[in-house]
Amino acid sequence: METQDDSRATSYTTLPAGSDFRHELEIRRSRFITVLRRSPDEDTARSLVADLRREFHDARHHCSAFVIGPDRMIQRSSDDGEPSGTAGIPMLEALIKRETADGVTDLSDVSAVVVRYFGGILLGAGGLVRAYSESVSKALDLAPLVERKRLRLCDIGVPHADAGRLENELRSGGFVMAETLYEARQAVLRVALPDEPAVLEEAQDRVAALTAGASVLNPQGTEWVDVPR
Incomplete structure (x- = not known):
């Protein structure tokens, strides 16, 4: 099924x-x-x-x-x-x-x-x-009526000192941010993106540019989310 x-x-x-x-x-x-x-x-x-x-x-x-x-x-x-x-x-x-x-x-x-x-x-x-x-x-x-979108959750591992700056820049760029996870060795920013290859590729390029290639976007699972029209 x-x-x-x-x-x-x-x-x-x-x-x-x-x-x-x-x-x-x-x-x-x-x-x-x-x-x-x-x-x-x-x-x-x-x-x-x-x-x-x-x-x-x-x-x-x-x-x-x-x-x-x-x-x-x-x-x-x-x-x-x-x-x-x-x-x-x-x-x-x-x-x-x-x-x-x-x-x-x-x-x-x-x-x-x-x-x-x-x-x-x-x-x-x-x-x-x-x-x-x-x-x-x-x-x-x-x-x-509401629009229901399938979003791809993606992780970005960054040093703790850079997490706040990168999160603000991603938010300013229109990215939908989920909860940031603070681990012992790094912070993990979580981004929700439309589950479309072109969007994911563009987001990957954006993260690389903002971190001078130090961090990458790691696609994880998907989640359906209601978006008001």
């Missing part, structure tokens, strides 16, 4: 972690309550459906869709009793076709559930498709 570290993607757009986002539409007397949740795995996505079945236990339908992973390899949907293809698939398409920054379609790690209370007026197949698609799209219009 692919993991986030195996991904070809180095960034994608998602919801902030920690809280659900809700939005409600009324269409021809039917209530469509959309709930969005950050879902890094299928268990989290399916737990949203279970939670809403308990909360809205008297609703007729709890339709769902989710897309998971930096490369968006996991995509699932459910009509939950609505006519086949009129709810889950339109919801999923609203997620995967969502344009985020610069017209990119990279929304992921998001699950959507639309709870429907039937209002007594039949919408027909076309009406249902539009209603479920619009419900998710309108919720996404209003929901906060």
Whole structure:
């Protein structure tokens, strides 16, 4: 199974972690309550459906869709009793076709559930498709989004006396600095960089220039980090 570290993607757009986002539409007397949740795995996505079945236990339908992973390899949907293809698939398409920054379609790690209370007026197949698609799209219009980037953590070993100066120069140059480690024989500065070969090469040249070739950038592991848009 692919993991986030195996991904070809180095960034994608998602919801902030920690809280659900809700939005409600009324269409021809039917209530469509959309709930969005950050879902890094299928268990989290399916737990949203279970939670809403308990909360809205008297609703007729709890339709769902989710897309998971930096490369968006996991995509699932459910009509939950609505006519086949009129709810889950339109919801999923609203997620995967969502344009985020610069017209990119990279929304992921998001699950959507639309709870429907039937209002007594039949919408027909076309009406249902539009209603479920619009419900998710309108919720996404209003929901906060964050960019999730894969950063490469890199170590730079320097003498203790040079650590403060080099850290300040790297910060001034726009580098994202993690916690500095002070060991017995040296200080280890830690830098977080976009996990892209060109960026790493440029950073290596910068460190060499700032230390007159005395220190090098040592790439370590990667970490996914949320960056507000």
